[in-house]
Amino acid sequence: MNGNAAAAVRERYRKLEADAAARIKAIYNGPVIRVGTATCGIAAGALPVKEAFARVVEEKGLPAKIIDVGCMGHCYAEPLVIISKPGFPSLCYGYLDEDLAARLVDDFLINDDPCYEFALVALEPNDVFPTFSDFPRGVYEQKIVLEHCGFIDPGDIDHYIARGGYGALAAALGKAPAGVLDTVKESHLRGRGGAGFPAGLKWEAAVKAGPGEKYVICNADEGDPGAFMDRGILESCPHQVIEGMLLCAYAVGAERGYFYIRAEYPLAVERVRRALEQAREKGLLGGAILGSGFNCELEIFQGSGAFVCGEATALVRSMEGKMGIPATRPPRLAQSGYRGRPTVLNNVKTFAYVPPIFNRGVEWFKSIGTDDNPGTAVFSLVGKVAHTGLVEVPMGTTLRQLIFEVGEGPANGKAFKAAQIGGPSGGCLPEAALDIPIDFDSLQEAGAIMGSGGLVVLDEDDCMVAIARYFLEFTQQESCGKCTFCRLGTKHMLDILTRITEGCGEPGDLEILEELAEDVRDGSLCNLGATAPNPVLTTLRYFRDEYEAHIFEKRCPALMCKELIVYYIEPQKCSKLCNVCVGSCPTEAIYTRDDGLKAIDQEKCVKCDNCLKTCPPDYNAVIKLSPPGLLTEKEGKKA
Amino acid sequence: MSKPATIFIDGRKIDAFEGEKLLWVALRNGIYIPNLCAIRGKEHPSGSCRLCYVQVEGCSEPVTSCTLSVTDSLSVQTRSPQVDRLVKSAFELLLSHHRLGCRDCAKRKSCELLKIAKERGLKMKLTRLALLDQEAEVDDSAETFVFDRSRCVLCGRCVWICREVIKVGALGFSRRGIKRVVTTFQDVSLAQSGCIECGLCVEACPSGALYFKEGKKPAAAGQCSCRGG
Ligand SMILES: Cc1cc2nc3c(=O)[nH]c(=O)nc-3n(C[C@H](O)[C@H](O)[C@H](O)COP(=O)(O)O)c2cc1C
Ligand code: SF4
Ligand code: SF4
Ligand code: SF4
Numbered sequence A: 001m002n003g004n005a006a007a008a009v010r011e012r013y014r015k016l017e018a019d020a021a022a023r024i025k026a027i028y029n030g031p032v033i034r035v036g037t038a039t040c041g042i043a044a045g046a047l048p049v050k051e052a053f054a055r056v057v058e059e060k061g062l063p064a065k066i067i068d069v070g071c072m073g074h075c076y077a078e079p080l081v082i083i084s085k086p087g088f089p090s091l092c093y094g095y096l097d098e099d100l101a102a103r104l105v106d107d108f109l110i111n112d113d114p115c116y117e118f119a120l121v122a123l124e125p126n127d128v129f130p131t132f133s134d135f136p137r138g139v140y141e142q143k144i145v146l147e148h149c150g151f152i153d154p155g156d157i158d159h160y161i162a163r164g165g166y167g168a169l170a171a172a173l174g175k176a177p178a179g180v181l182d183t184v185k186e187s188h189l190r191g192r193g194g195a196g197f198p199a200g201l202k203w204e205a206a207v208k209a210g211p212g213e214k215y216v217i218c219n220a221d222e223g224d225p226g227a228f229m230d231r232g233i234l235e236s237c238p239h240q241v242i243e244g245m246l247l248c249a250y251a252v253g254a255e256r257g258y259f260y261i262r263a264e265y266p267l268a269v270e271r272v273r274r275a276l277e278q279a280r281e282k283g284l285l286g287g288a289i290l291g292s293g294f295n296c297e298l299e300i301f302q303g304s305g306a307f308v309c310g311e312a313t314a315l316v317r318s319m320e321g322k323m324g325i326p327a328t329r330p331p332r333l334a335q336s337g338y339r340g341r342p343t344v345l346n347n348v349k350t351f352a353y354v355p356p357i358f359n360r361g362v363e364w365f366k367s368i369g370t371d372d373n374p375g376t377a378v379f380s381l382v383g384k385v386a387h388t389g390l391v392e393v394p395m396g397t398t399l400r401q402l403i404f405e406v407g408e409g410p411a412n413g414k415a416f417k418a419a420q421i422g423g424p425s426g427g428c429l430p431e432a433a434l435d436i437p438i439d440f441d442s443l444q445e446a447g448a449i450m451g452s453g454g455l456v457v458l459d460e461d462d463c464m465v466a467i468a469r470y471f472l473e474f475t476q477q478e479s480c481g482k483c484t485f486c487r488l489g490t491k492h493m494l495d496i497l498t499r500i501t502e503g504c505g506e507p508g509d510l511e512i513l514e515e516l517a518e519d520v521r522d523g524s525l526c527n528l529g530a531t532a533p534n535p536v537l538t539t540l541r542y543f544r545d546e547y548e549a550h551i552f553e554k555r556c557p558a559l560m561c562k563e564l565i566v567y568y569i570e571p572q573k574c575s576k577l578c579n580v581c582v583g584s585c586p587t588e589a590i591y592t593r594d595d596g597l598k599a600i601d602q603e604k605c606v607k608c609d610n611c612l613k614t615c616p617p618d619y620n621a622v623i624k625l626s627p628p629g630l631l632t633e634k635e636g637k638k639a
Numbered sequence B: 001m002s003k004p005a006t007i008f009i010d011g012r013k014i015d016a017f018e019g020e021k022l023l024w025v026a027l028r029n030g031i032y033i034p035n036l037c038a039i040r041g042k043e044h045p046s047g048s049c050r051l052c053y054v055q056v057e058g059c060s061e062p063v064t065s066c067t068l069s070v071t072d073s074l075s076v077q078t079r080s081p082q083v084d085r086l087v088k089s090a091f092e093l094l095l096s097h098h099r100l101g102c103r104d105c106a107k108r109k110s111c112e113l114l115k116i117a118k119e120r121g122l123k124m125k126l127t128r129l130a131l132l133d134q135e136a137e138v139d140d141s142a143e144t145f146v147f148d149r150s151r152c153v154l155c156g157r158c159v160w161i162c163r164e165v166i167k168v169g170a171l172g173f174s175r176r177g178i179k180r181v182v183t184t185f186q187d188v189s190l191a192q193s194g195c196i197e198c199g200l201c202v203e204a205c206p207s208g209a210l211y212f213k214e215g216k217k218p219a220a221a222g223q224c225s226c227r228g229g
């Protein structure tokens, strides 16, 4: 593109940006209520909260505007709202309900009392209320892909543009595609879909595949149970991903691209669809983008939902209308992908990093994280952790910092046991491994994987054998069945694990299990099979004593495996005045002894845990015993 | 025409062409590598049986020879402790989902499972694994042959022949995971399917899953083109 044309593109963008900025500024001239209505917020009840705000604002005839935003990452405190009122810092409130909504309108919007007692955090620096950086989480978090998530309206492109969105694209269109490719290569950006393959090299391979039709595909299949980063990003800031895909398309010479989104993500599909429409209206998508010679169309393809369809070759086959089953490589997709043409497939997050890299420069990006792993890592932090949510920390942050500082440690004062990291085929790391830095290579060395970025915190009540079995059951069921090791190997592994958790483990089982796990890892065709044994291999490595207790003592140390525990009411703790447990038992297994205390008829007990849950904290009389043989000892004493 | 290449298999110098898959070069030169799912002429190897592992010089992990493209001076060993371990394991896995009973099996003279066991000194019984349950029923509705799924190893040869060679497409893969099977469209019996009883799939089947009924074997043995070399 010659100088004049480049200047024209820049000029056109500047106009877009100025208009958007003016519009958004006008919105914020009055009070604005931003309601987090991503899937997580909606699940927590954001929609009635939003309606309550709308109702009260209307009743009182206030000029306040109500805006949908995405996920801010603090999912534990949903529903969340941000209230901005001129003269005050923008304040974020959590755990909203309809009453609190009405109260905030009355007290804050009408009477200038910001109700600090309900506020979680202020967005801008100020002298009255703490901001994110005043909390431990804010110190560790650094947001690149989540930067705008939860703060802007994903349904209104001007919010993104007003923050400089599509500026990277406008600047790139003034350069040769090769220059764009070079920037991504120099940034050492690694793909965030699991394996950490350098994005620049992948793009370069597609360039080198020669001229002709090419495709760019965004992998938003996200089939891991418990992972919701990609969904969160698409629901909260779809334009950043679109811009990243357009930059990629420009760099590799593709004129068509697809969002492969799982059909179970209707809101993400809807928000991306709307974002694409708006981008098209603004001349940011379609023919002659921003008046340049670059044409590119992006479309949505809704995936069938099988976990294995997230695997690159299976994904492409499923887009072609075939069964979503992995194929042998070579050829790589970059040589022969969708419809046999060179195809770049990247994860949602990978694309989302691209615009910030262009805006702030390669050096800035490389200054975050570690040498081999620049940038940040995004996790969905779930399980037995106080603060669940979407978090983004620089690569190299330790797992300990992530779990104990950002997530504020295990919930309910329980003792930490393990972090299961990387999705269903990730590994379980013990306390002793928490000081390793989070990056693709260190995690792999420890036997885990970065994977999709699911991080499940496990505590003392979690049995590691049962956990390994749980994850393996998922991958075994999701195996496509094509290759021998994965189809049959995972089945045998699951059978052995099931036997162990049921108390039927035998000496020699662990050796067979370990051998099989290694063979499935080394022999499988695709990465589903190759990574499926991770939970088993890591628990065997770090928690072997738990397996041995199950096999040799028929004891479940975490008191989780039903076949290996019995419920018991401790007479010295049980109270004659109480009989809560009796009614909670579905099988009428609890009876009153001659002395008025309660006891359990083991023949009838189905181990549903109800009595233990209902026994009042004052007594805590119901306990679990493992191995079940302990019961004789206890009952002997009682007599 | 591709460029000639000189390669080494187990130290033996062999002439081949660049881009050829190593498995076929080895077989052509009388060097046996266990394999079930490789199909000559199929452009994109399915790589599903995981039996054809070899050790490439300079590469720490074994690779499947049916997907390994020949390059000049490539050097491979057909055996190594790692290769042997994977092959043994894959083989036992297949046997754990196979109704063994060679003595009465119609294919015992040509069975490739038996051949692999013989070539590699593997046992025809389970040593560490339990036999998995199978719900497979036997389809003897066709006039000339029987389909016994409990002996199917999912190599895909029959599917390929039926679909790509005689273009009937009566057989295909269906279902996922441990339930994956070769079956007809909508699981109808072979007699109700589009099967024309050419018998080529029966010839191609490496195991006792497809076999001719007593006295129904065609006089001129089928022209199975899936194997060759
Ligand atoms: C079973 C399986 C499931 C996968 N699921 C996903 C997924 O949901 N999203 C994703 O981006 N990558 C997934 N991958 C990884 C993709 O194959 C591919 O490596 C990735 O999309 C490439 O993008 P990246 O280079 O940006 O990481 C999966 C891989 C396997 C083996
Ligand atoms: S490893 Fe599993 S999912 Fe992958 S091709 Fe083999 S059977 Fe299918
Ligand atoms: S565990 Fe359930 S079934 Fe057993 S005694 Fe308690 S309530 Fe009854
Ligand atoms: S609820 Fe607890 S304290 Fe009350 S009777 Fe049952 S076991 Fe005893």
Ligand code: SF4
Binding pocket: B098, B099, B100, B101, B102, B103, B105, B106, B107, B108, B111, B112, B113, B114, B151, B206, B207, B208, B209
């Ligand atoms: S197919 Fe082969 S291994 Fe199976 S029973 Fe027949 S002869 Fe034995």
Ligand code: FES
Binding pocket: B034, B035, B036, B037, B038, B046, B047, B048, B049, B050, B051, B052, B064, B065, B066, B067
């Ligand atoms: S012959 Fe190579 S994997 Fe089956």
Ligand code: FES
Binding pocket: B151, B152, B153, B154, B155, B156, B157, B158, B182, B204, B205, B206, B209, B210
């Ligand atoms: S795989 Fe069953 S007949 Fe070939």
